[in-house]
Amino acid sequence: MSIGESLKILADPVRRDILLLLKKEKRTAGSIAVELDISPAALSYHLRLLKQGDFVLEYREKNFIWYEINATVFDELLLWIQQFRGDAHEKE
Amino acid sequence: MSIGESLKILADPVRRDILLLLKKEKRTAGSIAVELDISPAALSYHLRLLKQGDFVLEYREKNFIWYEINATVFDELLLWIQQFRGDAHEKE
DNA sequence: GAACTATTTCAAAATTTATTGAAATAGCTT
């Protein structure tokens, strides 16, 4: 997943809200939709993008699908942003 | 400027290319437009967003306007992203 | 396997964002 795709995924407020929820605890799709007051279809669309970008992981249990945040993806993003910081932050 | 607005600004490939150019050296609007092969009007549109987001600074000299990158804005963004990283990276 | 719940997929509509060409602005030079 490229930086461009990652940033585009994070650029949407609904998707950021989803990540903030999942940061606290894992949730089912339905629970997220209720909490954020969006339709299941809209939620599913955003979850698809988040999954594509590796921002979330999913697993089935009974007939729910649980979603949880994937913290590791954010590292690549950090590196990209750091390149623009001033010389004071350079590695050496 | 909010995180949401900053991310939206960075989500566009043209604007990221502009930042990458300005990271190397300050430039005039015209020079950026030629280098990236986009129309002056389109460039002006993107520069306006980058300015609004404090990603670039500008100053006049003769009848050019020089643009340069503002490295400090990226710090706020780093903090936002860091909140999602795993416990291994926590401050304490 | 029929009924049920959770979620996704689809095509269409709505919304937002980016590009275009033309016209306007702004500062320089003579």
Added chain:
DNA sequence: AAGCTATTTCAATAAATTTTGAAATAGTTC
């Protein structure tokens, strides 16, 4: 001030993204 160069603004168009409601899928429970 007229002519020149650089850049921006504007309204219109084009393109990309998001939402919607309906229908489809998938797994569960009876």
